[in-house]
Amino acid sequence: MEANTYDFIIVGAGSAGSVLANRLSASGDYRVLCLEAGTEGSNYIWSRIPIGVAKLIDNPAVNWCYSCEPDEGSGQRRIEVPRGKMLGGSSSINGMVFVRGQRQDYDHWAQLGNRGWSYQDVLPLFKMMESYEGGSDEFRGRDGLLKVTDSPQITPFFEKLIQSAEKIGIKRNPDYNGAEQEGIAMTQATINKGRRQSTAYCYLDPARGRPNLTIETGAMAASLILEGKRCVGVRYAVNGQAREARATRELIVSSGSINSPKLLELSGIGQPDLLREHGIEVRHELPGVGENLRDHYSPRMRFSITEKDATFNDKGRGWKLVREVMNYAISRKGFMAMSSVPIRMYFRTREGLDSPDATISVMPFLAERVNRERRIARQRGVTMNINVLRSDSRGSIHIKSTDPAEPPAINFNFLSSELDRTGVIIAMRKGRELMAASPVSDIVGEELAPGPAYQTDEELLEWVRNNAETTYHPVGTCKMGQDAMAVVDDQLRVHGIEGLRVADASIMPTLTSGNTNAPSIMIGEKCSVMVLAAAEGAKAKAAA
Numbered sequence: 337m338e339a340n341t342y343d344f345i346i347v348g349a350g351s352a353g354s355v356l357a358n359r360l361s362a363s364g365d366y367r368v369l370c371l372e373a374g375t376e377g378s379n380y381i382w383s384r385i386p387i388g389v390a391k392l393i394d395n396p397a398v399n400w401c402y403s404c405e406p407d408e409g410s411g412q413r414r415i416e417v418p419r420g421k422m423l424g425g426s427s428s429i430n431g432m433v434f435v436r437g438q439r440q441d442y443d444h445w446a447q448l449g450n451r452g453w454s455y456q457d458v459l460p461l462f463k464m465m466e467s468y469e470g471g472s473d474e475f476r477g478r479d480g481l482l483k484v485t486d487s488p489q490i491t492p493f494f495e496k497l498i499q500s501a502e503k504i505g506i507k508r509n510p511d512y513n514g515a516e517q518e519g520i521a522m523t524q525a526t527i528n529k530g531r532r533q534s535t536a537y538c539y540l541d542p543a544r545g546r547p548n549l550t551i552e553t554g555a556m557a558a559s560l561i562l563e564g565k566r567c568v569g570v571r572y573a574v575n576g577q578a579r580e581a582r583a584t585r586e587l588i589v590s591s592g593s594i595n596s597p598k599l600l601e602l603s604g605i606g607q608p609d610l611l612r613e614h615g616i617e618v619r620h621e622l623p624g625v626g627e628n629l630r631d632h633y634s635p636r637m638r639f640s641i642t643e644k645d646a647t648f649n650d651k652g653r654g655w656k657l658v659r660e661v662m663n664y665a666i667s668r669k670g671f672m673a674m675s676s677v678p679i680r681m682y683f684r685t686r687e688g689l690d691s692p693d694a695t696i697s698v699m700p701f702l703a704e705r706v707n708r709e710r711r712i713a714r715q716r717g718v719t720m721n722i723n724v725l726r727s728d729s730r731g732s733i734h735i736k737s738t739d740p741a742e743p744p745a746i747n748f749n750f751l752s753s754e755l756d757r758t759g760v761i762i763a764m765r766k767g768r769e770l771m772a773a774s775p776v777s778d779i780v781g782e783e784l785a786p787g788p789a790y791q792t793d794e795e796l797l798e799w800v801r802n803n804a805e806t807t808y809h810p811v812g813t814c815k816m817g818q819d820a821m822a823v824v825d826d827q828l829r830v831h832g833i834e835g836l837r838v839a840d841a842s843i844m845p846t847l848t849s850g851n852t853n854a855p856s857i858m859i860g861e862k863c864s865v866m867v868l869a870a871a872e873g874a875k876a877k878a879a880a
């Protein structure tokens with residue numbers, strides 16, 4: 337058994353963990369260990385090319401490839417739950433859509449009692465972390481590590497869709513990450529010069545040469561080492577070999593919404609009955625561990641399109657695909673250089689709301705699955721991801737065994753909230769309204785899914801239950817707060833345990849209004865500030 341000692345240990349090098357690895361090691365004053373269960377990732381060319389998402393989304397070499405337990409809201413199906421398992425975590429396999437969420441999301445977190453998390457508090461972090469050319473200086477950052485760009489309008493289809501949205505009262509929004517989110521816009525993406533901007537690339541690569549930063553890949557954390565109510569290190573395995581590392585200051589769990597609660601439970605932190613059921617000694621009772629799971633449940637509507645070359649279906653096959661490959665190789669442009677979800681609209685499903693509560697993200701192609709392989713279909717068309725933005729249905733994630741390699745039980749409990757059921761139906765009807773408005777209506781063929789046979793609320797809901805997928809945004813399973821079910825406080829310190837924080841999507845008390853990569857990176861930035869402030873404070877105290 338090797339024992340290594342560091343100032344800080346970070347478990348998981350994903351969206352949040354990579355940020356922490358960079359920031360905590362930047363001054364050179366602290367020794368930092370970052371453990372990542374997955375691979376190095378640099379061999380995976382598909383994680384650098386935007387179109388490569390299709391090759392990553394169910395690839396066990398770089399993806400945990402979880403699936404959920406059957407539940408009523410999903411017609412007892414086991415829906416796939418992909419999660420990145422490589423440096424950069426899910427930011428290395430995700431759809432690259434860049435959305436901060438709404439001002440109200442963070443103000444709500446603050447209202448729940450989380451000091452320092454209001455929009456005014458987190459805006460400087462969002463600005464600091466990004467480099468984006470559009471929008472106004474009041475809201476956008478120009479020289480951060482993360483490059484963000486606008487998806488280009490490479491076919492006239494996009495402008496047609498925007499004009500149709502305007503016809504149904506949805507305005508064009510030049511910056512949905514600016515003053516307000518509402519409207520239709522080309523997606524902002526973590527893509528620069530045709531390359532994915534994962535946190536591995538933007539945060540870890542610039543820090544790798546630092547002598548005080550150790551990054552271990554293939555290093556699977558099995559449990560935390562607790563001495564009384566203090567976390568002092570972690571047990572982990574590399575190639576089956578057991579190791580230990582010690583943290584003299586703090587350990588930060590950044591293993592993501594699925595694996596962070598699992599690691600706490602395997603370490604004896606969680607619901608006493610559940611831990612005892614598995615023969616795990618209860619080290620600290622925290623009933624909220626693994627609860628409050630929220631995600632964006634998403635039906636995918638599909639429409640055929642009659643106009644040639646309007647969608648990516650024509651570009652994605654045969655000699656046109658060869659031309660696209662050449663275009664990408666030479667100029668890093670074309671559909672291979674884009675997010676697969678290049679346009680989206682945010683809108684309200686009912687009057688009286690303060691801000692949008694639903695979004696439709698349009699993928700300008702139809703996809704098909706042949707065995708496990710996903711590819712662009714021959715038929716020309718578009719796919720619409722429908723999301724209620726702040727899903728209210730809540731589920732849980734809990735261990736099924738004491739074996740760290742065993743996936744946990746993921747119970748989403750989708751559509752258990754009335755708000756989610758009504759919201760999704762209204763949003764689907766909005767999708768139909770959009771496609772029936774000109775000019776896009778001139779090139780829409782037929783609604784392929786759910787199809788004209790599905791009209792009543794009951795029929796639509798039944799179709800959603802049997803067909804929806806997640807949008808891959810699980811959050812909330814180690815939620816921040818002050819109530820009995822909170823796992824961390826507003827400094828992200830695990831309630832009742834010293835020297836231990838959680839920093840990743842699991843700490844979100846509620847879902848942000850949109851995709852969750854940008855908020856997870858912000859959480860990594862904010863945690864870094866808090867950890868460094870505590871360390872500097874401790875040093876000053878010791879010196880006094």
Ligand SMILES: Cc1cc2nc3c(=O)[nH]c(=O)nc-3n(C[C@H](O)[C@H](O)[C@H](O)COP(=O)(O)OP(=O)(O)OC[C@H]3O[C@@H](n4cnc5c(N)ncnc54)[C@H](O)[C@@H]3O)c2cc1C
Nearest residue numbers: 348350351352373425426430431432433557840841851853
């Ligand atoms: C297919 C897909 C598409 C998505 N599309 C988008 C999108 O377009 N835009 C967007 O904003 N968001 C998107 N998301 C969501 C977004 O990427 C995530 O919310 C975000 O990356 C979560 O960050 P995190 O730090 O919480 O976890 P992760 O980035 O998942 O990082 C967790 C890390 O911890 C490691 N780890 C786990 N357990 C252990 C252990 N025991 N020991 C050591 N290491 C461990 C994991 O391997 C991983 O690297 C998508 C996600 C997926 C999976």
